[in-house]
Amino acid sequence: MITLHHLNNSRSQRVLWLLEELGTPYQIECHQRDATTQLAPASLKAVHPLGKSPVIVDSDHALTLAESGAIIEYLISRYGDYNWAVDESAAEYWQYRFWLHFSEGSVMPPLVMRLVMNRIKTAPMPFFVKPIARNIATKVLNNFVEPNIRSQLAFIEQHLQAHTWFCGARITGADIQMSFPLEAQVSNGLDANEFPAIHRFVHQCQARPAYQAALQKAPGYAYVCAPTP
Incomplete structure (x- = not known):
């Protein structure tokens, strides 16, 4: 089972979106920024030494992974049921x-x-x-x-x-x-x-429906844009 350690208004929102797109089972642990400093809470230090988000814990493979780019590549490589990556032989x-x-x-x-x-x-x-x-x-x-x-x-x-x-x-x-x-x-x-x-x-x-589903899992995201008129 994958656990996403999610911090409000952070890069972890895109990892949450990807998890919804992939449809792989996961759970979410929500962390809140300090209202004054806007820094991540100390609770994230218990998950990863950097104390930042996103972090995923994949208990099935004994893996704790930080950095959204690495997380995205890992999730796509291991759990992608759609070709979210680009094959090395492709021009793109x-x-x-x-x-x-x-x-x-x-x-x-x-x-x-x-x-x-x-x-x-x-x-x-x-x-x-x-x-x-x-x-x-x-x-x-x-x-x-x-x-x-x-x-x-x-x-x-x-x-x-x-x-x-x-x-x-x-x-x-x-x-x-x-x-x-x-x-x-x-x-x-x-x-x-x-x-x-x-x-x-x-x-x-x-x-995208998966993006909207991610918003439901972690509401209050500050960077949601108004629909195009």
């Missing part, structure tokens, strides 16, 4: 591997840095430090973080303009992996006129 194989790694390797770091810099700008601090800290945070955002985010979004948008899913006409694990950063962007006000393909991708992910 390296695109599949690229998007699996791109999500966490390139897309998420500047998004996390944006979150940190914005928190620095609003954090309480001595009055004589405030203008210096805020000026540094603004410069980092304007000169590095935001240009990187926009460059990546433009690249993704161009790709999705030509593809229904990231690897072509059918959904794969790469779409599961790429869903989290893109739905976070869309739900936070990404311009639909400038990035229509990204909006379309997010809405088609969230419209």
Whole structure:
């Protein structure tokens, strides 16, 4: 039996979605962020030394596994009853591997840095430090973080303009992996006129019955987007 250790408003939502898509039996253990710090609770440290989510425990195979990309590949490899991966002989194989790694390797770091810099700008601090800290945070955002985010979004948008899913006409694990950063962007006000393909991708992910079933298992997900009018 698989146990998913799920943290609210985190990357584990996409693992929950994949488990629903695969239809393999699982159970869910829900953990809640600290309301003040937004950090994961200490209860996750008892599951995995990193104390973060997602983590799965596969008791049938004596395996505890962290990192959403590794978890997605494991679940598809061991429990996939649909071809959620791409065969090595297929032309799209390296695109599949690229998007699996791109999500966490390139897309998420500047998004996390944006979150940190914005928190620095609003954090309480001595009055004589405030203008210096805020000026540094603004410069980092304007000169590095935001240009990187926009460059990546433009690249993704161009790709999705030509593809229904990231690897072509059918959904794969790469779409599961790429869903989290893109739905976070869309739900936070990404311009639909400038990035229509990204909006379309997010809405088609969230419209899937398995995605909706995952929401029922862990309600209150902050990155659910309003249906396209």
